[in-house]
Amino acid sequence: xxxxxxxxxxxxxxxxxxxxxxxxxxxxxxxxxxxxxxxxxxxxxxxxxxxxxxxxxxxxxxxxxxxxxxxxxxxxxxxxxxxxxxxxxxxxxxxxxxxxxxxxxxxxxxxxxxxxxxxxxxxxxxxxxxxxxxxxxxxxxxxxxxxxxxxxxxxxxxxxxxxxxxxxxxxxxxxxxxxxxxxxxxxxxxxxxxxxxxxxxxxxxxxxxxxxxxxxxxxxxxxxxxxxxxxxxxxxxxxxxxxxxxxxxxxxxxxxxxxxxxxxxxxxxxxxxxxxxxxxxxxxxxxxxxxxxxxxxxxxxxxxxxxxxxxxxxxxxxxxxxxxxxxxxxxxxxxxxxxxxxxxxxxxxxxxxxxxxxxxxxxxxxxxxxxxxxxxxxxxxxxxxxxxxxxxxxxxxxxxxxxxxxxxxxxxxxxxxxxxxxxxxxxxxxxxxxxxxxxxxxxxxxxxxxxxxxxxxxxxxxxxxxxxxxxxxxxxx
Numbered sequence: 067x068x069x070x071x072x073x074x075x076x077x078x079x080x081x082x083x084x085x086x087x088x089x090x091x092x093x094x095x096x097x098x099x100x101x102x103x104x105x106x107x108x109x110x111x112x113x114x115x116x117x118x119x120x121x122x123x124x125x126x127x128x129x130x131x132x133x134x135x136x137x138x139x140x141x142x143x144x145x146x147x148x149x150x151x152x153x154x155x156x157x158x159x160x161x162x163x164x165x166x167x168x169x170x171x172x173x174x175x176x177x178x179x180x181x182x183x184x185x186x187x188x189x190x191x192x193x194x195x196x197x198x199x200x201x202x203x204x205x206x207x208x209x210x211x212x213x214x215x216x217x218x219x220x221x222x223x224x225x226x227x228x229x230x231x232x233x234x235x236x237x238x239x240x241x242x243x244x245x246x247x248x249x250x251x252x253x254x255x256x257x258x259x260x261x262x263x264x265x266x267x268x269x270x271x272x273x274x275x276x277x278x279x280x281x282x283x284x285x286x287x288x289x290x291x292x293x294x295x296x297x298x299x300x301x302x303x304x305x306x307x308x309x310x311x312x313x314x315x316x317x318x319x320x321x322x323x324x325x326x327x328x329x330x331x332x333x334x335x336x337x338x339x340x341x342x343x344x345x346x347x348x349x350x351x352x353x354x355x356x357x358x359x360x361x362x363x364x365x366x367x368x369x370x371x372x373x374x375x376x377x378x379x380x381x382x383x384x385x386x387x388x389x390x391x392x393x394x395x396x397x398x399x400x401x402x403x404x405x406x407x408x409x410x411x412x413x414x415x416x417x418x419x420x421x422x423x424x425x426x427x428x429x430x431x432x433x434x435x436x437x438x439x440x441x442x443x444x445x446x447x448x449x450x451x452x453x454x455x456x457x458x459x460x461x462x463x464x465x466x467x468x469x470x471x472x473x474x475x476x477x478x479x480x481x482x483x484x485x486x487x488x489x490x491x492x493x494x495x496x497x498x499x500x501x502x503x504x505x506x507x508x509x510x511x512x513x514x515x516x517x518x519x520x521x522x523x524x525x526x527x528x529x530x531x532x533x534x535x536x537x538x539x540x541x542x543x
Contacts, residue, residue, distance in 0.1 A: 067140045069093040074140050074166045084417035094146035126156045136428035138162045142170050142191045160427040164202040167334045176262045179330045183215050192216055199427045204335035205356035227416030228340045238312045240319040241294050249281030249300045251387045254322035256338035260289040264328025267376050272301035274380035283320050314345035327351035340410045348398040364409040366402055
């Protein structure tokens with residue numbers, strides 16, 4: 067597996083927890099690898115890839131001692147793919163592959179709304195798929211796409227399962243600052259929302275929701291805002307990172323009535339969709355990818371038009387949350403109340419399906435009998451600077467870049483604060499000048515009114531009185 071985490075890591079951890087077989091996780095990066103023994107006493111073994119290449123037989127003997135009977139590859143990224151092929155070949159064991167996303171089309175597939183196959187890349191990926199005993203996918207969408215890309219390839223569907231909620235888990239709450247300005251109607255977005263999941267659309271959406279009483283809360287975070295807080299009050303709020311087990315409770319704590327999926331790049335399955343439906347909430351999503359496929363197949367929501375943007379999303383949210391759509395919204399909500407394992411697959415069903423493949427291609431054999439001394443002999447050389455020198459250099463480059471970026475950000479923040487203080491001072495001075503100007507105008511207005519009143523009275527006096535007053539005025543002058 068790749069060490070990048072995300073939904074694939076979640077899937078693998080679920081497999082380890084639910085499938086009653088010994089598991090070894092091999093995290094493969096470009097510069098370093100870590101073997102994780104999954105068990106009651108989890109152990110992490112950092113390994114220098116160059117050492118494997120230099121002394122492959124030592125590692126083969128060690129892996130044979132682990133009793134490995136099958137290799138299950140969970141990514142088509144080059145480094146993990148090559149390592150999986152090597153292990154399967156050296157041990158003479160079957161290889162399974164799960165296509166968790168559309169990266170089999172091209173290495174930069176996430177940069178495109180509708181990625182097209184890069185033939186040079188698919189040419190690299192195809193051999194490992196052809197040699198696999200079975201190729202799996204979490205949805206019909208991915209399975210069909212892979213079968214079209216690699217002609218004649220058989221791809222079986224094993225949906226990702228959702229683990230049951232923990233009854234003992236503390237109930238999370240909504241952020242107080244959101245509740246203090248809570249909109250009348252709440253729409254939720256789930257997960258880490260980057261550009262490929264519609265972050266830019268969400269930033270533009272508030273301008274089209276003004277006056278609607280609709281607010282969007284991101285239970286998760288945006289690519290440009292990880293911390294909790296309002297992005298645009300009262301139409302876009304970011305909750306921040308959260309534990310997936312808290313999804314349903316957070317949706318209800320925020321009072322969400324609908325879950326929005328503004329994805330641009332097609333999803334391969336979407337745990338978030340399962341979690342929304344598990345919380346008995348309908349969804350609004352695009353037609354592309356596995357999300358559109360699942361909504362079209364199981365109901366539980368509405369689909370946006372092709373090529374949708376923030377205007378179309380805002381219009382549909384206003385329609386669905388209007389009084390005229392109350393019955394339709396209630397109908398879809400009620401359809402989600404009965405449990406449906408096809409709509410929301412369970413972790414148990416996923417584990418049962420995978421274990422069937424494992425039993426078929428790798429019957430349980432002897433228990434692992436790894437030699438601790440052999441492990442230490444392999445581990446010790448990998449803990450010296452040969453493994454970490456390149457990583458430290460790479461980290462230093464990142465830190466330098468990050469430090470420069472952080473320095474620039476701090477400089478911008480300092481400059482921004484100076485400008486804000488100056489503007490606040492200028493505004494305060496202007497307000498004081500306006501106040502004095504207003505007071506002066508009011509005084510002049512009162513004096514003018516008084517003078518006009520006196521002039522009015524004087525004009526009504528007899529002529530001889532006017533002459534007397536004029537003489538007195540000249541005498542005083």
